[in-house]
Amino acid sequence: MQATGSLRCERAKTAAGWTGQRCQGLCTGARRTAAAPRAVAAPPDTAAAPEPSTAKLSVNRPQKDPEALQFRQLPTFQDCFPASEKHYREVEHEGTQLRVPFRRVSLTGGSGLFDVYDTSGPQGFDPRQGLPKLRSGWVAAREARGDAVCTQMHYARQGIVTEEMAFAAAREGLDPEFVRAEVAAGRAIIPANKRHLELEPCVVGRKFLTKINANIGNSAVSSSIEEEVEKLQWATIWGADTVMDLSTGTNIHETREWVLRNSPVPVGTVPIYQALEKAGGEVEGITWELFRDTLIEQAEQGVDYWTIHAGVLLRHIPLTANRLTGIVSRGGSIHAKLCLLDHKENFAYEHWDDILDICRRYDVALSIGDGLRPGCQYDANDAAQFAELLTQGELTRRAWEKDVQVMNEGPGHVPLHKIPENMRKQLEWCNEAPFYTLGPLVTDIAPGYDHITSAIGAATIGALGTALLCYVTPKEHLGLPDRDDVKQGVIAYKLAAHAADLAKGHPAAQRRDDELSWARFEFRWADQFNLSLDPVTARSFHDATLPQEPAKTAHFCSMCGPKFCSMNISQELRQLAQQGEQAQQAQQGEQHAAPAAPATEAGSAVQARAEPAAGEGGAPAGQEQSAEEGMQRMSQQFKEMGAQIYH
Numbered sequence: 001m002q003a004t005g006s007l008r009c010e011r012a013k014t015a016a017g018w019t020g021q022r023c024q025g026l027c028t029g030a031r032r033t034a035a036a037p038r039a040v041a042a043p044p045d046t047a048a049a050p051e052p053s054t055a056k057l058s059v060n061r062p063q064k065d066p067e068a069l070q071f072r073q074l075p076t077f078q079d080c081f082p083a084s085e086k087h088y089r090e091v092e093h094e095g096t097q098l099r100v101p102f103r104r105v106s107l108t109g110g111s112g113l114f115d116v117y118d119t120s121g122p123q124g125f126d127p128r129q130g131l132p133k134l135r136s137g138w139v140a141a142r143e144a145r146g147d148a149v150c151t152q153m154h155y156a157r158q159g160i161v162t163e164e165m166a167f168a169a170a171r172e173g174l175d176p177e178f179v180r181a182e183v184a185a186g187r188a189i190i191p192a193n194k195r196h197l198e199l200e201p202c203v204v205g206r207k208f209l210t211k212i213n214a215n216i217g218n219s220a221v222s223s224s225i226e227e228e229v230e231k232l233q234w235a236t237i238w239g240a241d242t243v244m245d246l247s248t249g250t251n252i253h254e255t256r257e258w259v260l261r262n263s264p265v266p267v268g269t270v271p272i273y274q275a276l277e278k279a280g281g282e283v284e285g286i287t288w289e290l291f292r293d294t295l296i297e298q299a300e301q302g303v304d305y306w307t308i309h310a311g312v313l314l315r316h317i318p319l320t321a322n323r324l325t326g327i328v329s330r331g332g333s334i335h336a337k338l339c340l341l342d343h344k345e346n347f348a349y350e351h352w353d354d355i356l357d358i359c360r361r362y363d364v365a366l367s368i369g370d371g372l373r374p375g376c377q378y379d380a381n382d383a384a385q386f387a388e389l390l391t392q393g394e395l396t397r398r399a400w401e402k403d404v405q406v407m408n409e410g411p412g413h414v415p416l417h418k419i420p421e422n423m424r425k426q427l428e429w430c431n432e433a434p435f436y437t438l439g440p441l442v443t444d445i446a447p448g449y450d451h452i453t454s455a456i457g458a459a460t461i462g463a464l465g466t467a468l469l470c471y472v473t474p475k476e477h478l479g480l481p482d483r484d485d486v487k488q489g490v491i492a493y494k495l496a497a498h499a500a501d502l503a504k505g506h507p508a509a510q511r512r513d514d515e516l517s518w519a520r521f522e523f524r525w526a527d528q529f530n531l532s533l534d535p536v537t538a539r540s541f542h543d544a545t546l547p548q549e550p551a552k553t554a555h556f557c558s559m560c561g562p563k564f565c566s567m568n569i570s571q572e573l574r575q576l577a578q579q580g581e582q583a584q585q586a587q588q589g590e591q592h593a594a595p596a597a598p599a600t601e602a603g604s605a606v607q608a609r610a611e612p613a614a615g616e617g618g619a620p621a622g623q624e625q626s627a628e629e630g631m632q633r634m635s636q637q638f639k640e641m642g643a644q645i646y647h
């Protein structure tokens with residue numbers, strides 16, 4: 001860990017002289033100084049930069065003294081995943097050595113080791129210092145070559161496999177060429193601003209593992225920089241593939257700086273929020289120039305993707321008149337109000353090409369916003385929603401003409417039977433660009449449980465091909481989520497994404513289920529906990545009634561008790577059947593073939609293990625005999641431990 005210097009907003013410092021003045025917040029072309037050892041080393045841009053406006057200044061307050069910030073000690077990676085270790089796979093890419101992270105779970109039986117996808121990022125770094133800059137060399141080489149266009153889509157279309165593509169492919173156990181082809185076709189994106197050097201790249205597309213996004217960010221009434229950094233770390237340790245900083249309160253610029261310098265995952269924003277802050281909270285004060293300057297400021301900081309509601313057109317707004325809940329998107333309502341104030345077209349639509357030029361220079365991906373998404377079941381799939389989706393398709397194709405990476409945002413609140421129409425239309429109208437949906441929530445009657453109502457919709461639309469699922473926390477509609485809510489939301493969405501991957505037939509997803517089911521059937525309780533999404537919670541639920549150590553090998557739990565454990569009865573049946581079969585084979589003088597063991601998720605470090613021939617609706621071939629041996633071994637262990645559950 002480096003211990004020199006502090007993470008400060010160098011642009012704020014430069015502009016305001018760090019003397020308590022207001023930050024100018026424009027940040028265009030402002031360079032970080034040598035006085036900040038952990039700051040981004042940003043070479044000057046060679047392409048002509050759009051000139052910033054001086055009409056509006058940020059109202060961001062100066063960042064607090066970083067040394068005065070009080071970061072709480074979060075539970076560590078080891079606390080969250082007690083039987084896991086973080087490992088790195090060395091991957092050679094055209095002379096560059098890539099260190100690709102994964103989490104290795106140690107098991108007492110089954111395959112022995114099991115590797116899973118890991119988003120937690122480098123551990124043990126002080127937030128004041130930020131994370132190591134993994135991509136420094138990759139980006140520096142491109143800038144030294146003078147690449148004016150640096151988007152992943154641009155490289156992919158040139159037939160170039162970038163380090164980001166190779167890295168993302170290795171995380172998924174795929175051929176880098178496959179990733180390149182999907183990015184070139186626009187069916188996948190790798191959000192990776194050239195200024196976000198701390199990033200561990202990932203690929204978002206429907207042919208890859210389904211990804212999840214966690215929203216963080218302060219509001220005008222709650223939170224602090226420390227809390228937002230804590231939420232970022234907490235979200236990524238539990239599996240968030242991307243985060244969106246949706247801050248709408250104070251210190252927006254500084255909060256984002258802290259988030260970016262500590263984020264191993266892509267960071268998205270909704271820039272109109274900061275534009276509104278700069279306009280003093282008055283929508284009327286937002287101009288294209290102000291918005292453009294905000295984009296450049298955020299691009300310079302390293303934001304990887306933007307939600308821009310350019311598809312909210314003047315002619316769409318009357319279509320919302322008869323809705324039950326009107327326009328519920330914050331960004332959508334701001335753009336709609338601006339349209340109506342002057343009876344003019346949405347400036348983001350009018351300036352789409354200018355926005356694309358900024359994206360192209362930094363490789364900021366676009367997440368074309370769904371500003372007219374339905375806010376309740378009643379409004380789902382209405383004319384306003386689909387009119388905007390159609391415009392999203394037009395904007396997508398225009399972005400691709402400039403090699404800008406794009407995904408499309410989708411709803412929202414949609415009943416189960418109306419979900420497929422959303423996916424169908426998005427694929428058709430937006431030419432298979434990745435779909436990114438908020439839930440959708442499949443009912444409106446469960447405030448306090450909307451992580452569940454939305455995870456149902458997320459699993460459903462994920463199975464149909466949505467690439468990125470934006471989480472919803474239990475606090476949705478009720479308040480700003482805290483750290484615990486973030487965990488609840490992430491876990492709900494990890495399981496929604498995994499369920500979607502299973503339904504899509506993703507082999508890596510199936511392997512993890514098989515491994516956990518195998519542990520469950522063998523009563524390897526510790527392995528069952530450790531293969532789960534949240535090992536500590538799983539163990540605590542088990543131990544609430546059977547905390548004794550022998551219970552970790554017992555052939556039952558407190559759900560059914562020892563006499564009614566169907567798993568145990570099933571094992572006894574198998575034993576009987578096998579004994580009969582063996583007797584018959586002995587008679588015929590036949591021998592059994594050696595069994596194979598299950599492999600790992602994502603086909604990684606222990607992939608050398610024999611793969612099971614997974615059979616539809618049954619245990620993988622060869623697994624039954626292994627299970628038999630495992631059961632006998634666990635039974636023996638239980639006896640040796642005293643066979644005592646109830647004292």
Ligand code: SF4
Pocket residue numbers: 555556557558559560561564565566567568
């Ligand atoms: S007791 Fe019931 S719930 Fe527990 S392991 Fe056996 S079958 Fe499963």
